[in-house]
Amino acid sequence: MKLYHFPRAPHARKVNIFLQEKGIEVPRVEVNLVEGENLKEAYLARSNRGVVPLLELDDGTCIDESLAICRYFENLHPEPALFGTEPQEKALIDSWERHMEFDGYLPGQDAFRNSVERFANYAVAGVQQEIRAIPDLAQRGRVRIDIFFARLDERLAEVPFIAGEKFSMADITGLVSVDMAKRSKKFLPEHLVNAQRWYKAMCARESVISTYIES
């Protein structure tokens, strides 16, 4: 198998953090998004979205969804469990992972893709057609990031990690979402002490340090 990735791409980083936390080594191929390697025919044959990360299995099957890639490795190597072990624990991790993604990552992506010059005509990830940026959507993203930060703090006032008592996939997606917001100069406010405590603990993990992306 081969993992196609680009270290600076947030979803690729998510998988890289996950694999390091699990202690799994996978052969990697770097796809330079800045140089458009993901839009060449050979790559689009693997995924018509032209996205990274992408996991190519030995039989040629390609999986181009970061969370599906992580869960696949979890199924192959259950320990340490980052998606939980019991049904209720699994459900909470699933649910909180999705809160991070839908309420945190997507607003951060809206804010970023709809405001930077290089995506002005390609504002939607995974689509090659020209789609123009929407400044109002960037602004909506910024408003939603504030709501996300506040809810993150509320949650982390109750529990040490996002899904509860243990570090999980939800924390990885949460970290990547907070860092996505930084790209639009939206930083986790200092007064949100619960979210700050969690964020600092995340940033001290070896998997997070070694995959650090300059904002």
Added chain:
Amino acid sequence: MKLYHFPRAPHARKVNIFLQEKGIEVPRVEVNLVEGENLKEAYLARSNRGVVPLLELDDGTCIDESLAICRYFENLHPEPALFGTEPQEKALIDSWERHMEFDGYLPGQDAFRNSVERFANYAVAGVQQEIRAIPDLAQRGRVRIDIFFARLDERLAEVPFIAGEKFSMADITGLVSVDMAKRSKKFLPEHLVNAQRWYKAMCARESVISTYIES
């Protein structure tokens, strides 16, 4: 346990289709979204997003993400497997389920929530703050629905069901996504014969018929 739902809400319908396909009965409580029952204090104490569906477990734990609810039931009652059984099959179902959701459902939601009068000031689901509709985003949603339909047809030219040879969770999310687009008068084009063949087969399933929503 109790499942809070509203039959006309697409994610609630998704869970209802899933449960019927699995043959699982769950006590249900209807939450009338049109009358704002989801925004009352008692309900917001279960989920600060005020969304349905929501599964309340016997210990009071609440799960407000439809896919996490489905997966929870799959873990409790593995057969018939709608999330797959082997790691590779599971990964394909996960990945395709996400294609349906991110590339199909979200554009449909953008098109709908940003164009109908009743959401003009509450354009983001799961958020109680006023957020105004963005007409350009409704238009972007419509463009993306066309891309989604074309890709759906491309995929279904290769395989009978979205994730491959068997009916799965990906088909349920796909069906709900196609029906979401209908709310914005975007209908699966007749010339996309592969997607049409699949859609007609989906619409003939008892679980889909019994949860039909008038557009």
